[in-house]
Amino acid sequence: MSNRINIQKTYKLYIDGKFPRTESGRYIKWMNKDKSTIINICRGSRKDFRNAIVSARKALSGWSARTAYNRAQILYRIGEMLEGRREQFMAELILQGSSKKDAENEINQSIDCLIYYAGWADKYQQIFSRVNPVSQAYFNFTISEPTGVVSAIAPNDSSLLGLVSIISPVIAGGNTIVILASEKLPICSISFGEVLHTSDVPGGVVNILTGEKTELIEHFSTHMDVNAIIYCGENKDEQKLIETNASLNLKHVVHYKNKKWALENSHSPYHILNTQETKTTWHPIGI
């Protein structure tokens, strides 16, 4: 069996808990630095994005109704699964140009990030909710609720940690997400779908697309069924486009600018708050 041919993986999208190819049938050739490896990456289309939003919308009611504790468990489970696939992600990060040490660091930090938000998933409500003093006979309290369906443009320079850092706080807060993976380093992002798929994350809660940002950003920001958009990048024109388009249906715009996700203090419960709505209730008392 010395002449055995290796079985190559087909890199596909992750939509609705399934791994479809792009409906458009288009591919992008991705090459590593020394051009020794070429991988065909799906060039996702607006219709792939539309399908992903449909599944994210469908998944929203179920996911946001889960108990905070259960969402924490599932985030923790994603961390466990990533830990178990360390070898695979090491190889992919190195293929994408990381040194062995950097790759190991990135995996460690990604797992830690998941565990961090798993911890916060059943605690952010307590710190962001409050009882408000009012001068009438009402018990007045404010709680946070998930914003809804979130579209996100992942950081371009961080394939795994960047992606995980965007997804974790969004789903910890009960939202569902459609995220466009890094164009430069897409390999790990695609494989992360496999981790999600084995982690009790319901289909549709996280959808991962690959493709060209310039082509898709318009649809990410105009789709009326998207409630918030997260943009990671420094391009002023893209930023302006997103802000303008977001005004169509008043999407929340979250912008992570020059964010270094590898730093010690890069995570925060306020990232969960970025995709939360504030609901205040006036409840009559003393009548």
Add this chain to the structure above:
Amino acid sequence: MYNQTIDQINTQERVARLFSRSIKKESKVQALHLALSMIDLTTLEGKDSPGKVKQLCYKASHLHDNFPNLPHVAAICVYPPMVSIAKKALEGTKINVASVATAFPSGMANLQAKLEEVKSVVNEGADEIDMVISRGKFLSGEYQYVSDEITQVKEACGKAHLKVILETGELVTLDNVRLASDIAMKAGADFIKTSTGKVSPSATPPVVLTMLEAIRDFNNKTGKQIGMKPAGGIGTAKQAIQYLVMINETLGSDWLSPNLFRFGASSLANDILMQIVKQSTGNYQSKDYFSID
């Protein structure tokens, strides 16, 4: 009667070929408008209330007010006790009121009770009657009974149009679907309709194609134009357009009209509206910005 067996594989392949047609841009907009005008906006639930019916009637005549030049739906389809409410709510519009009758959805009642139900809803102003056939009798081979029943219901309808629901999900085979279609048309149906929407599977493409072919053959033989109404499970604009392709290819453009083709659906209207707005603005739409159906 049709005495050939239906070739199931062939039917499926023909459906697959017809459904792969691509209808884009202006043709798509035109198809969407047409499909919208063919909808029987339906609410058939045990928990229906006068309020719900009134809301649906309002929806029928005001599909999406900030978007002008939209057609109105063909009819509202409700349970018998809601007919007078719907009739009143739709006063002054050209929207018909259709009522299910004859012990919908099971059809399990004696003939006398069925006929009285039909007469009373026609009296209350129903323009169209959706009756169910007795599937138990049909499956046990009592075709004459089924046929007679339809004839008598048709008589009881008077001026009202009669749609005959075959409930194809319970007829098991395409041969049965074909036979039931032939019986219904011969017995006087103005429309034949796939399903009640209460049984799964409801309208499947092979079943619809089989019924359309029955209508075509009946038309060739007698010159009568019988209408068709697939119902249940049609929720997207894409499916609606696929069915329009199927009718046009099977029966010709005469049938591309609300007079001879209807969709029985509750959530289809909003999906079509979202597509129409998408075609005009270029942006994908959200249900949040359309009235509840």
